[in-house]
Amino acid sequence: MNPQQQRRVDSLTNHLCASSNESFYLSMNNTDASLRELVIRAQTQRNEKNSRTLKGLEELKTLVGKEIGTSSYFKITQDRVNSFAESTGDFQWIHIDPERATNESPFGGPIAHGFLTLSLAPMFAEEVMPNVEGIKYGVNYGFNKIRFLSPVPVGGNLRCKFELQELTSVSGGNVDAPKGTIRTQAIIDKEIEMYRDKSNENKIKMPESTKERQEVLRQHEDFSSLKFENELKIQEEKANKEIKEGKHEEALKRLYWILTKTPYDVHIRLQRATLLQEMSRFEEAIKDCDKVIKTSLDGEYLSESYTLKGLCFMRMGKYHESIIAFERSLLLINDPKVLDLKKKVEILLYPETVIVPTYEDDYEFFKGVSSTLMDNATVQSSQTHGRGIFATRDMDEEELLFEIPAIISIPTNLVKNKVEKHDSDHCYHCQLSLKPLSLENEKEISKSKEFFKIQETLHRLTNLPVGDISGVGCPSCNEAVFCSNDCYSEGIQHHSLVCSGKNSFHNYLLKFYHECEKLDDDTKSIYLLMLRLFSIQFNAGDQNSPLRPMELDGFIKRLVHSTPTKKHSTPLTRQDNKMFQLMKNIFMNREITTDIFQRVKSIVQLNALIFPTSTIRVLSERNPMDELGWNFDFEEVQSRTVFSILQQASFFNHSCEPNIFIATPVVNDKSIRFCTRRPIKKGEELFITYLDGFDLDTETRKTILNTTHMFTCKCPSCTNNKTIKSLSIID
Incomplete structure (x- = not known):
C-alpha cells in the first residue's frame, strides 16, 4: 500500500469509526480482507450520502434556516499539524512540540492550528452539501464571523455541522448568481478532551479488542453523539x-x-x-x-x-x-x-472625605429651616453625620411630619428608564402632569346637571383640576411648558438660562445634550440635574464686572459634598472635563471653576433622591340616592419618576431601619409629604433610607453606601448583620 492509499484508508476509517459510533483506533498496518471490506463499506455510505441532488435553486431555498447535515469525524494527526505548520510558517510550540505542550501547555498536549480546523471545511462540505442542478461551480465569498472557541487536541476527532442561513441573488459585472450564507460549526470528539484533562489522574486507556472498547465507551458515555x-x-x-x-x-x-x-x-x-x-x-x-x-x-x-x-x-x-x-x-x-x-x-x-460645611450664620439659617417643619421637627447637630432632623413632639404611626417642596427636579421616563431633557406632558417647574386628574365616564358625567358641583367637589378633595391643563409654553423654545401663570413666573427666569431657543449658547447646549445621550442613565441624570442646578445659582463680586464667578446660594452651599483625599487627588476625568467645558460655555456670563463643578457634582450625588410621581384616576359609579348622582373612588396611577434635590429633607440622615417615608401620591415636586413609619418619641432623630431594593444583606448595603454616599452605616441592622427584605423611601 503506497502512502497515498494509506492516507485514504486512514481518512475513510475515521469516517467509519464515527458513523458507527465506535470511537476506537484501527491499526493502519492491518491490511487484511476485513479491513478492506470496512473501507469499501465506508466509501459506499459516503457516496450514498452525497448522492442527494436538488432540482435547482428553488428546491435549495426550501433548506434556508434548516440544518443540511453533519459530516463524519476526521482525525487530527500530528503529521497533518506539522505539514500545516510547514505550509503557513506557524511553528508555535503548542502545535508542533508534543513533549513541551504536554508538560507546559494548559491544554495538556499539542493542539491544531485554528486555521487548520477552518481549512478542513471544504472537505467536510464535499461530504455533506447536496448537488444542485444548474450550478456549474461555486466560489468562497468570504466569512462573516469566525471564532475558535475550543482547542482541538492532536489525536482528536473533528466533524462539521452545516446550516443554510440565507440564499440571495447578487450581481457582479456581467454575472447574476445566487449567494448563500452557510453557518458551520466544528464539533470536537469529547472523548479525546476527557483523555487530555490533566485533572483526571485515572486517564482512560482504551483496550485493544473491539468489545472491550465498546464497554469502556458505554461506561464513560458517548461524547461524540x-x-x-x-x-x-x-x-x-x-x-x-x-x-x-x-x-x-x-x-x-x-x-x-x-x-x-x-x-x-x-x-x-x-x-x-x-x-x-x-x-x-x-x-x-x-x-x-x-x-x-x-x-x-x-x-x-x-x-x-x-x-x-x-x-x-x-x-x-x-x-x-x-x-x-x-x-x-x-x-x-x-x-x-x-x-x-x-x-x-x-x-x-482611597475614600473621599465627606465635608459637612459650617458657616457663622448656621444657627440662624437652620432656625429658619426648622420654622417650616410644621412644629413637628427641627434641624440640629447629630452624632450620626454632623447634623440631622429631630422630632419636637411625640408622634403616632403614619402621621404627617411635614410637607415640603423640591429645590430642583428633572423628569425620568419610567418606561424607557431614560432621563428626558424636555417633557411637554408635565410642568417644567413643578413636574405636575398636565392631566393630573382623569374622570371615569367623563363624557356621561359632563352631561349631568350637577357637573359643575362634581368638578368643585373633586377639586376640593384632591386640590387638582378635572381634565386637561392647557399650560403656558416658553415663547423662545416651545419645549418647556408650565402648568400655571404662577409656575411660569417662578420658573421662566431659570429656564431662560438653559433654553435651547437662546442663540448665544444654542450650539453648546445641543452638544451638551448630545454628550448626555452617550452616557448611562445614572451618569446622564447627574449632569442634567447639574445643568438645572447651575441655572438657579447667582453671580458674585462686582456687578460692573463683565465676568463674575458663580456662587452657590445659601441652601446649596450648606449641603454635604466630598473631596478627594491627598493620596488620590486627581484632576477631572475625561468625561467630566468635557461636560465642564460645555457648561462653562453655556453659562459664559458666570465663571464656573473646576472646584465649583466638582462640588456641585458631589452635592448631586450625595443629596439627590429619586421617587415616583402620580396622576389620580377617579372611579365613578351611578348612585341615584346620592346628591350628585354618582359615587366616586380614587386610584393612584404612577406617571413617571423625578430626580430631585429637596429642601429641608436634604438634612435627613440614613438608616437601614428608617422611621420616615415619602407618602404617595406625589402629584408634583412642590408638595412632598413625609410621614412616620412607626410611633416617634420627642427628641428622637428622624431617618430616611438612601437605598432601594429587595433582600439586601449587610455586605450589599455596605458596598452601595460606601460607593454612593461614602460612609458606613452603623444602624442596628448593620451591626447585627441582618438581611432586610425591602427598602424604599416610598411607602
Missing part, C-alpha cells in the same frame, strides 16, 4: 431556569455536571463563575476565571473573566487586586460599566 450534545443543551437550559428562579444550589450542581463532560467549555465555566460570585463563593469563582484565562483565546471571554475576578476581589475587600483585574479587562474591551466599577473600587481604596 448528537444525543449527548442535545442532553448538554437541555441541562444548560435547566440550569438557566433554576438561576432565574433563585435555585442556585441546584443550578450549580447542574453546571458542575456539564463541566465534567465538557471541561473546555468556557461559556459554561464563566456561567458557573458568575453564579459562584453571586453566591459569595469568591475563591471558587476566581479559579474558574483563571481556567478560562489560561484556555481561551477569545477577547470577550477573557474580558468577562477579568471583570468577574475584579468583582470577586472587590467584594473580598482586596481592592488593589480588583483594580488590576478591571484594568486588564479594559485593555481587552473598553466597557464603560467596567470603568465605573474600577472607579468605585478606587473610591473604596
Whole structure:
C-alpha cells in the first residue's frame, strides 16, 4: 500500500469509526480482507450520502434556516499539524512540540492550528452539501464571523455541522448568481478532551479488542453523539431556569455536571463563575476565571473573566487586586460599566472625605429651616453625620411630619428608564402632569346637571383640576411648558438660562445634550440635574464686572459634598472635563471653576433622591340616592419618576431601619409629604433610607453606601448583620 492509499484508508476509517459510533483506533498496518471490506463499506455510505441532488435553486431555498447535515469525524494527526505548520510558517510550540505542550501547555498536549480546523471545511462540505442542478461551480465569498472557541487536541476527532442561513441573488459585472450564507460549526470528539484533562489522574486507556472498547465507551458515555450534545443543551437550559428562579444550589450542581463532560467549555465555566460570585463563593469563582484565562483565546471571554475576578476581589475587600483585574479587562474591551466599577473600587481604596460645611450664620439659617417643619421637627447637630432632623413632639404611626417642596427636579421616563431633557406632558417647574386628574365616564358625567358641583367637589378633595391643563409654553423654545401663570413666573427666569431657543449658547447646549445621550442613565441624570442646578445659582463680586464667578446660594452651599483625599487627588476625568467645558460655555456670563463643578457634582450625588410621581384616576359609579348622582373612588396611577434635590429633607440622615417615608401620591415636586413609619418619641432623630431594593444583606448595603454616599452605616441592622427584605423611601 503506497502512502497515498494509506492516507485514504486512514481518512475513510475515521469516517467509519464515527458513523458507527465506535470511537476506537484501527491499526493502519492491518491490511487484511476485513479491513478492506470496512473501507469499501465506508466509501459506499459516503457516496450514498452525497448522492442527494436538488432540482435547482428553488428546491435549495426550501433548506434556508434548516440544518443540511453533519459530516463524519476526521482525525487530527500530528503529521497533518506539522505539514500545516510547514505550509503557513506557524511553528508555535503548542502545535508542533508534543513533549513541551504536554508538560507546559494548559491544554495538556499539542493542539491544531485554528486555521487548520477552518481549512478542513471544504472537505467536510464535499461530504455533506447536496448537488444542485444548474450550478456549474461555486466560489468562497468570504466569512462573516469566525471564532475558535475550543482547542482541538492532536489525536482528536473533528466533524462539521452545516446550516443554510440565507440564499440571495447578487450581481457582479456581467454575472447574476445566487449567494448563500452557510453557518458551520466544528464539533470536537469529547472523548479525546476527557483523555487530555490533566485533572483526571485515572486517564482512560482504551483496550485493544473491539468489545472491550465498546464497554469502556458505554461506561464513560458517548461524547461524540448528537444525543449527548442535545442532553448538554437541555441541562444548560435547566440550569438557566433554576438561576432565574433563585435555585442556585441546584443550578450549580447542574453546571458542575456539564463541566465534567465538557471541561473546555468556557461559556459554561464563566456561567458557573458568575453564579459562584453571586453566591459569595469568591475563591471558587476566581479559579474558574483563571481556567478560562489560561484556555481561551477569545477577547470577550477573557474580558468577562477579568471583570468577574475584579468583582470577586472587590467584594473580598482586596481592592488593589480588583483594580488590576478591571484594568486588564479594559485593555481587552473598553466597557464603560467596567470603568465605573474600577472607579468605585478606587473610591473604596482611597475614600473621599465627606465635608459637612459650617458657616457663622448656621444657627440662624437652620432656625429658619426648622420654622417650616410644621412644629413637628427641627434641624440640629447629630452624632450620626454632623447634623440631622429631630422630632419636637411625640408622634403616632403614619402621621404627617411635614410637607415640603423640591429645590430642583428633572423628569425620568419610567418606561424607557431614560432621563428626558424636555417633557411637554408635565410642568417644567413643578413636574405636575398636565392631566393630573382623569374622570371615569367623563363624557356621561359632563352631561349631568350637577357637573359643575362634581368638578368643585373633586377639586376640593384632591386640590387638582378635572381634565386637561392647557399650560403656558416658553415663547423662545416651545419645549418647556408650565402648568400655571404662577409656575411660569417662578420658573421662566431659570429656564431662560438653559433654553435651547437662546442663540448665544444654542450650539453648546445641543452638544451638551448630545454628550448626555452617550452616557448611562445614572451618569446622564447627574449632569442634567447639574445643568438645572447651575441655572438657579447667582453671580458674585462686582456687578460692573463683565465676568463674575458663580456662587452657590445659601441652601446649596450648606449641603454635604466630598473631596478627594491627598493620596488620590486627581484632576477631572475625561468625561467630566468635557461636560465642564460645555457648561462653562453655556453659562459664559458666570465663571464656573473646576472646584465649583466638582462640588456641585458631589452635592448631586450625595443629596439627590429619586421617587415616583402620580396622576389620580377617579372611579365613578351611578348612585341615584346620592346628591350628585354618582359615587366616586380614587386610584393612584404612577406617571413617571423625578430626580430631585429637596429642601429641608436634604438634612435627613440614613438608616437601614428608617422611621420616615415619602407618602404617595406625589402629584408634583412642590408638595412632598413625609410621614412616620412607626410611633416617634420627642427628641428622637428622624431617618430616611438612601437605598432601594429587595433582600439586601449587610455586605450589599455596605458596598452601595460606601460607593454612593461614602460612609458606613452603623444602624442596628448593620451591626447585627441582618438581611432586610425591602427598602424604599416610598411607602
